[in-house]
Amino acid sequence: MTRPFTGDTLEAELITPRVDSRRAKLAGRAAEQIVNDVVERGWPVGAVLASEADLLKRYGVSRAILREAIRLIEHQHVARMRRGTGGGLVICEPDVDAVIGPAVIYLLRVGATLDEIFDTRILLEELVAELASQRVTESDITTIRSTVERESEGTLSNFRLLHTQLAALSNNPVLELIVETFSRVSSFHFDDGARVPAGFDREVREAHRGIAEAVMANEPGVARERMRRYLRSEADFIRSQSATVQHLDPDVALGTLGDKRGEALARQIFAELINTGAVQGTFVGSEAALMTKYRASRAVVREAIRILEYHRIALTRRGPGGGLFVTEPDISGVVDTIAIYLRRHRVQAQHIAELRTGLELAVVTRAAETLKSGGSDAAAIEAALHAESQQGPTPAFGQGEEFHSILGRLTGNRALHLVHSVTLRLWWRFLSQVAADDPCAAGARPQRQSLPVIRAHQSIADALLAGDSEQAVTRMRAHMTATAPLRAH
Template sequence: MNPEVIAPRVDSRRAKLAGRAAEQIVADVIELGWPVGQVLGSESELLNRYGVSRAVLREAIRLVEHQRVARMRRGTGGGLVIDEPDVDAVIGPAVIYLLRVGATLDEIFDTRILLEELVAEIASQRVSEADIATIRDTLERESAGTISNFRLLHTQLAELTANPILELFVETFTRVANFHFNDAAALPEDFDREVGRAHDGIARAILTNNPGLARERMQRHLRAEADFIRRQPATVQHLDPAVGLAGTLGDKRGEALARQIFTEIVQTGAQPGTFIGSEATLMSTHQASRAVVREAIRILEYHQIALTRRGPGGGLFVTEPDISALVDIMAIYLRRRGVTTRHIGDLRTGLELAVVERAATRLRDGTHDVAAVEQALRAESEQGMELAFGHGEDFHSVLARLTDNRALQLVHGVTMRLGWQFFTQFAADDPRVAAISESLAATVGPAHQGIAEALLAGDAELAVMRMRAHMTATAPESL
């Protein structure tokens, strides 16, 4: 690939119109109750309904197909058919994103420990008598050596929270961590016994409704696991890009070629806009048929690794890793799973306290300039909270970026996006919510200013205390 060849300019107006049309399609699907298999309409019907050009509609359809909201079916009885998002279709793009932005093993475990501590706490508060037998059965199978999946208990505990956000991210980060270490031959002889002992202690704390002890034991267990993986000679902080597209649905030859191109992009450090090649060049370079090359391109486009540009100077070009696109995919999947404001509330305070604590550390050690915090306050003051959030310039989003933890930033971004979606919906449905939120907005600016002042003074404890008070004042039940 030639790093000197840069992609032709994108039609930004068409992209924005397509984005809005895609958002309306998603809203319509949710409003209909997500009836999988139902046809939303033919292309001509959709053109009339959404009032956009054919080019804009087709770009919007590409977006909703990527999000697994709907897919275009050709032929008799065809049209835009409502699809069923599944967890693999969400986790795959998440793994690709974390790999492309260089998320490290330490970032993954830092975020995983934070989330699974929350899981242990919430599970201990919500576990019922009906759950006891399931947990005990898993522990007994571990003890007897008849179970090979030592993540099963963690998955079951996440399910006990009945929180789709926690379930999704526990599964996501578990899979990513497993990519870093899957060498069963390197496990010590007493590994099974040690894991079983740790799981037994966590389970007993949960079954006796002891959230503090459950959190402490979960943290100790996962820190021990992280330390063990780091000590292995083959352990690396950054994933091998070859694992990124493993298990992608499609023709195996096309998948293999997509993986090869993706590996080259990562290993050469190809920047967004770098030209990969035309269809004919890729066929010649890789000695592949047109069908295989097109399947590889389809996979690369689906995961937003590369994008085809038509016309003179066109071809396949590297795209920018886009957290907003991934956040949209995850938020849509979670809406389908029935996420509520209560689920967001389960995570909101813990996430924000973790973010401000880590941001304080980065500011204190000089990793980031304090100007970013000051700029966020100005953006909120000049643009308003909603516009600042839409541009990724709001106070909370900026603090998340200052953590330098791409995994944590992803979880934070998804919960923030869901929160804004619910707020917009509630405000549209009930004028009283909008009125209350306007009065509440008057206190948000000063709260952010107070947290910022503590951060800029290097007082992490005061910043955390003020963030906790801010979270309490702006909890959903206060609206």
């Protein structure tokens, strides 16, 4: 019997993949089962899910496998093991810190620059300003006024507070999370504790007041433009500082991996791979060799390996000649961690769709600019359209050949490509799992709409290849409206 597609509660469960016992490692499978049980319990922070003995019986795994799973769960900020009387697996509150680690690791591996990160931040916060100005309430206005006044009086030192408040006003937990993540990631590129000149302080206060006034007056277009101008001036100021770096410093960025023994070892191994320029296929070592090299116990080495595998930094090959090998950068770790966070925050389909619409419009604009400048090969678009016509959009997406995925790559911005890809992956997971739960749900089966989708993609591509970016954006907006999430009848 399938479950009805009713919306709020179910939607929050759909963005995380189901357990596949045929492929998943035992520890990873147990970790996913723990997350599912936490969700089923309603995520009661501070409650004990079960004792170690009860967990062993429930999941049917060995103590060693369970403890590896618990370490992964602790790494994801889902739960932690409390020892002693009344102890057990205590449910935690996942926060943005759990997301920052995977994001930093991916951006570090692909070599994303500060310029790319700032460009992505600007796009995201423009969308925040627009949505906040449409959704602001009387009580929100009181809060915003208080923040602006405290800035003017010099009693507020956190110049990001207004941005955080506006992100919350978007009422979109996906957008709010990614904005906060990129705000923090950008801080790894410069010393945000450095003294800011008095003149710049004044400019920040004036810019914030202008943004706040547009939001409170329900002027989305003005709010977007003022946010864009302010963030561009902030980016210019930060670039001008002598301590600012375009590329992440591994020693600073890798602090997000944590300080437990397994996490510390994973951080050390990853830092060595980055500093030596290790590429895909590089042999890291066997379990025994790693134990000897780092003078670590088997349990610590296995925990480190699970973390490296979780972040898709390296994967284990079994059999003769096996061991730990560097793998190509993959966003799966970022998606999985964000999915866990969003399950806790009851994400809904429209939240993902809303962010996706904003991103697709930005992506098609950037792709058009890149094509005009000759920085991208138009053949990639033709290849994506051919793959979709031959296989359908869903199989093409699974192979990374779908039209939207290709546009994300054509932007030339690795940070934007990450956000766009994560949002796409979340959306496709949602659709595929709705279809699995309720084949009759409206919009549940992407293949039902394959022909209209392929035609829409072709029309957008025609505009792009003709150099008509305005028409491409208009057609993309219409496409996003036509494929917006539908409810069951």
